[in-house]
Amino acid sequence: SQELEQSPQSLIVQEGKNLTINCTSSKTLYGLYWYKQKYGEGLIFLMMLQKGGEEKSHEKITAKLDEKKQQSSLHITASQPSHAGIYLCGADDNTGKLIFGQGTTLQVKP
Amino acid sequence: DSGVTQTPKHLITATGQRVTLRCSPRSGDLSVYWYQQSLDQGLQFLIQYYNGEERAKGNILERFSAQQFPDLHSELNLSSLELGDSALYFCASSRGQAVYEKLFFGSGTQLSVL
Numbered sequence: 001s002q003e004l005e006q007s008p009q010s011l012i013v014q015e016g017k018n019l020t021i022n023c024t025s026s027k028t029l030y031g032l033y034w035y036k037q038k039y040g041e042g043l044i045f046l047m048m049l050q051k052g053g054e055e056k057s058h059e060k061i062t063a064k065l066d067e068k069k070q071q072s073s074l075h076i077t078a079s080q081p082s083h084a085g086i087y088l089c090g091a092d093d094n095t096g097k098l099i100f101g102q103g104t105t106l107q108v109k110p
Numbered sequence: 111d112s113g114v115t116q117t118p119k120h121l122i123t124a125t126g127q128r129v130t131l132r133c134s135p136r137s138g139d140l141s142v143y144w145y146q147q148s149l150d151q152g153l154q155f156l157i158q159y160y161n162g163e164e165r166a167k168g169n170i171l172e173r174f175s176a177q178q179f180p181d182l183h184s185e186l187n188l189s190s191l192e193l194g195d196s197a198l199y200f201c202a203s204s205r206g207q208a209v210y211e212k213l214f215f216g217s218g219t220q221l222s223v224l
Binding site: 030040041045 | 112114143145152153155158165166167168198200202209210212213214215216217218220
């Protein structure tokens with residue numbers, strides 16, 4: 001079955017710094033979600049990518065889908081404390097089930 | 111606020127007991143998904159219902175069952191509870207049944223089995 005591996009598992013950055021989180025799939029990616037979770041709370045939708053090479057941006061967050069590499073990246077520019085949380089990528093496991101990576105915990109130091 | 115309501119927020123029970131978690135999807139959403147989140151396993155897909163019918167099934171234990179009612183709310187029943195069932199259980203909903211639809215998550219039910 002398909003698996004999603006996120007890297008790094010955790011990240012601590014200084015406020016104002018840029019950062020990148022990667023999500024690699026064990027099988028072909030036909031699309032991918034990015035969600036954000038505050039500790040102990042529900043997941044908040046960030047972006048959905050459905051085409052190879054697609055890139056989407058929302059405020060200071062940009063996500064790209066590289067279907068050849070079976071990978072997606074999430075880039076945050078000029079990080080702020082409000083960006084802190086757990087970032088999860090999700091994708092169809094090719095059997096109609098939406099699975100998620102283990103998550104990347106981001107801390108932003110003021 | 112995602113529009114997805116889960117009750118209760120917290121549940122503390124003992125091993126061997128049975129509990130029911132409830133989810134009300136966003137107005138107009140026909141699909142309901144259940145996920146289990148624990149520190150060691152991450153976010154695991156349990157089951158999806160679409161308009162009352164089971165649509166997809168994950169690694170849901172036989173001790174767990176779910177259903178979606180005609181008014182589209184869903185219940186997840188967990189029985190013969192074990193310590194390892196302690197986790198955060200999320201419900202999510204979407205408009206249709208396609209995989210790549212935007213999912214809206216509830217705030218979860220924290221289950222503690224003592």
